[in-house]
Amino acid sequence: MPARWQLIRADALRVREWDDAGVIYDAISGNTHLIDALGLELVDLLRQRAWSVAELVTELGEALPDDRDANALLSAKLEQLARLDLVTAGA
Numbered sequence: 001m002p003a004r005w006q007l008i009r010a011d012a013l014r015v016r017e018w019d020d021a022g023v024i025y026d027a028i029s030g031n032t033h034l035i036d037a038l039g040l041e042l043v044d045l046l047r048q049r050a051w052s053v054a055e056l057v058t059e060l061g062e063a064l065p066d067d068r069d070a071n072a073l074l075s076a077k078l079e080q081l082a083r084l085d086l087v088t089a090g091a
Contacts, residue, residue, distance in 0.1 A: 003089035004050035005078050007043065013086070015043065024086065033084050038077055046087060053078070 007013065012028040022040050025032045035043070045051060045059060057070045064070045081087040 002052040002054060004052050005042075005046060005056075005087050005089050006050040007046045008086060008088050010047055013043070015040065026086070029085065031084070033086070035081075038073075039081060042074070042077060042081065043086065050090065 009026065009028050012026055014025040014027060016023050016025075017040055020037050022035055022037075023032055024035055024040075024043065041060065041063070042056070045056065051059070053071055053074050056074050057064070060070075060074070064073060078087060078089070082089070
């Protein structure tokens with residue numbers, strides 16, 4: 001079964017968005033992170049429920065660049081968000 005990604009502390013996250021970026025403030029850790037548009041979109045989707053990478057590729061489909069492997073792109077972005085302690089992968 002593929003990993004399903006989810007937010008770690010959804011209720012503690014505060015998001016402010018601009019045209020192509022934004023910031024996420026984690027009220028529990030006190031950390032603030034500058035996030036690009038794709039990262040913000042992923043956080044928004046992960047607020048709804050846990051997703052697999054394949055489900056995210058389908059959901060974001062046309063919004064993803066054509067010149068890159070969508071699975072690799074989203075996996076890398078999710079790993080980046082995981083390093084920031086915002087998301088985690090579960091079964």
